[in-house]
Amino acid sequence: MDAVNLKKLARQLKLSVSTVSRALRDSHEISRETKEKVLALAAELNYQPNPYASSLRRQKSRTIAVVVPEIANNFFSLAINGIGSVAQEKGYHVLIYLTHENVSEEISIVGHLLSGRVDGVLMSLSSETGDTTHLAELKRKGVPIVFFDRVCDTIETARVTTDDYESGFNATQHLVDQGCRRIAYLLISPNLSIGVKRMQGYLDALKQNSIAVDEQLIVQGGLDNDQNYALIKSLLQRDGRPDGIFASVERLAISTYHVCNDLGLDIPGDVKIISFSNLETASLLQPSLTTVTQPAFDIGKTAAMVLFKGLDKKSAIADEHIILKSALIPRASTGQ
Amino acid sequence: MDAVNLKKLARQLKLSVSTVSRALRDSHEISRETKEKVLALAAELNYQPNPYASSLRRQKSRTIAVVVPEIANNFFSLAINGIGSVAQEKGYHVLIYLTHENVSEEISIVGHLLSGRVDGVLMSLSSETGDTTHLAELKRKGVPIVFFDRVCDTIETARVTTDDYESGFNATQHLVDQGCRRIAYLLISPNLSIGVKRMQGYLDALKQNSIAVDEQLIVQGGLDNDQNYALIKSLLQRDGRPDGIFASVERLAISTYHVCNDLGLDIPGDVKIISFSNLETASLLQPSLTTVTQPAFDIGKTAAMVLFKGLDKKSAIADEHIILKSALIPRASTGQ
Numbered sequence: 001m002d003a004v005n006l007k008k009l010a011r012q013l014k015l016s017v018s019t020v021s022r023a024l025r026d027s028h029e030i031s032r033e034t035k036e037k038v039l040a041l042a043a044e045l046n047y048q049p050n051p052y053a054s055s056l057r058r059q060k061s062r063t064i065a066v067v068v069p070e071i072a073n074n075f076f077s078l079a080i081n082g083i084g085s086v087a088q089e090k091g092y093h094v095l096i097y098l099t100h101e102n103v104s105e106e107i108s109i110v111g112h113l114l115s116g117r118v119d120g121v122l123m124s125l126s127s128e129t130g131d132t133t134h135l136a137e138l139k140r141k142g143v144p145i146v147f148f149d150r151v152c153d154t155i156e157t158a159r160v161t162t163d164d165y166e167s168g169f170n171a172t173q174h175l176v177d178q179g180c181r182r183i184a185y186l187l188i189s190p191n192l193s194i195g196v197k198r199m200q201g202y203l204d205a206l207k208q209n210s211i212a213v214d215e216q217l218i219v220q221g222g223l224d225n226d227q228n229y230a231l232i233k234s235l236l237q238r239d240g241r242p243d244g245i246f247a248s249v250e251r252l253a254i255s256t257y258h259v260c261n262d263l264g265l266d267i268p269g270d271v272k273i274i275s276f277s278n279l280e281t282a283s284l285l286q287p288s289l290t291t292v293t294q295p296a297f298d299i300g301k302t303a304a305m306v307l308f309k310g311l312d313k314k315s316a317i318a319d320e321h322i323i324l325k326s327a328l329i330p331r332a333s334t335g336q
Numbered sequence: 337m338d339a340v341n342l343k344k345l346a347r348q349l350k351l352s353v354s355t356v357s358r359a360l361r362d363s364h365e366i367s368r369e370t371k372e373k374v375l376a377l378a379a380e381l382n383y384q385p386n387p388y389a390s391s392l393r394r395q396k397s398r399t400i401a402v403v404v405p406e407i408a409n410n411f412f413s414l415a416i417n418g419i420g421s422v423a424q425e426k427g428y429h430v431l432i433y434l435t436h437e438n439v440s441e442e443i444s445i446v447g448h449l450l451s452g453r454v455d456g457v458l459m460s461l462s463s464e465t466g467d468t469t470h471l472a473e474l475k476r477k478g479v480p481i482v483f484f485d486r487v488c489d490t491i492e493t494a495r496v497t498t499d500d501y502e503s504g505f506n507a508t509q510h511l512v513d514q515g516c517r518r519i520a521y522l523l524i525s526p527n528l529s530i531g532v533k534r535m536q537g538y539l540d541a542l543k544q545n546s547i548a549v550d551e552q553l554i555v556q557g558g559l560d561n562d563q564n565y566a567l568i569k570s571l572l573q574r575d576g577r578p579d580g581i582f583a584s585v586e587r588l589a590i591s592t593y594h595v596c597n598d599l600g601l602d603i604p605g606d607v608k609i610i611s612f613s614n615l616e617t618a619s620l621l622q623p624s625l626t627t628v629t630q631p632a633f634d635i636g637k638t639a640a641m642v643l644f645k646g647l648d649k650k651s652a653i654a655d656e657h658i659i660l661k662s663a664l665i666p667r668a669s670t671g672q
Contacts, residue, residue: 063448070413071413071416071432072410072413072414072417072616077406077408078408080434081408081436088436093433093444093448094434096407096431096432096433097429097430097431097432098420098432100420108429109429112399225616251616254617257617279617280408280587280590281593281617281621283594284594284597284621284622285617285621285622286620286622286623287622
């Protein structure tokens, strides 16, 4: 690299590096005449300030980080677009980091963010995240952080989610209303606060309908679609197989469709399916999929607005829980 | 922030800042005894090196950037997972930047990357990108860059794509073989090299089958699904509407399905559809969608491997075009 740096500018102008630096920062200590000379040469030589050096000085990166478990999930891609819409208006860059549902990757990313690389962080936890020491450390170091969707309840800051408990309850009640009595619940992680709330909604809806909980019908999947397929296949091949399936994430609903196709099970005749999902193709599936659709774009947008409010005011982010409602959209997969 | 910095360590140890810094870098100029004292106190006070400062010193961020137009597209999310699989093995962080198909965002991101924020860049162009001065600048400044999918042919570096011309030809030939004579081509951008190649394949296949090109059947959409819907609706409401549609990106195929549902057009009876797509739900759609499926994960993985080969050897990246083949998967939407 034949980088034009402050030293080179200073040498050519016969000025000190500090004078050139202050001139470029438009310091009042430097005369107008000198500033113009410096800026002219900087433009001529196409001087690019070193972002590390200037960030060190200004302690401002005009960059926010978004940390999410994955992007092959329409909820996260829509939420990221919501975040992007706010960041663009504010003139900030958005850096997206993926944890791949892996807590050690999450810890490594947080380490990367720990010492001021970005002005703020928007985060949705990995499904493995139980201990949250690394997140507490980020907060303690003064990095503004707002959680969305998969939030951390133990850290005092803003959290933006949908109404997970009510959505879980309503999805289960919908299956009961459609005649299901053996309702399976498919989840990704027992650690996540939203998973716990969705499942509590499921359990309470069963109870209210005097349906006994069958632990065998609660199945935990992951990111690996082949493994999910195998788990769901074995669930649907059991004696007393479920007549209703409530998938808490869309990839588990997609695997359920593949299993039903391969086992020759009719949806909704043999099994009814409802899923938390922002799939663009939900209404085009054979049969169309009944969904609990989260306001994903708005969740991202709201989380970003809360973060920027804190950044603009240079104040701590309020310890609050903002809840945006999901919509249950009945379609053919539950017999509508 | 009550940051523990080099100065604080130096003060407590009654050493110079430079000695502490060199001790932390394990410099041979510093005695073993001093190093141990410094490391012990650094550990005790939980000293975190400032990444900007240490990157300045080392000129190494152990970070690569991935610049893509969007992530609500399965090709890119899979390609990013392919990149991530290589980066993780190498112990690198991956920063994802989105251009939202917007060339001014792309220029701004490139500006952000220009002065050494990352060790290398993997990039897929925005659909608006015509002039590539900003990319040439990145190359000129010595930032290693590898293009994938939507590549830049005018910059000497590696490019990883699928066999866009052949895939475009084969997709069109497949529609002809299934009886189509009025075949529409739906694209995102006339600027992109891959768009041009796919369309050339379409045009040549028509020619080879003695089908005259009808410019009215070549329709350009974008990121806005409502707009895409309107464009495709007007295409399918015309006199002499197409009997076959070749979508060069999956979002245009999804919009076509919605239009056909709303207009009561039967797929494949009235219109046959084929699309470049990595949709996980392609086989579950009503009817299942015939796709040209790109090896998305492998394209990302290959591009990352080429980049890391350059980084490891500290050598320039070879000016080569690596082509990974796509697969045409016939399904019900083309009458299979």
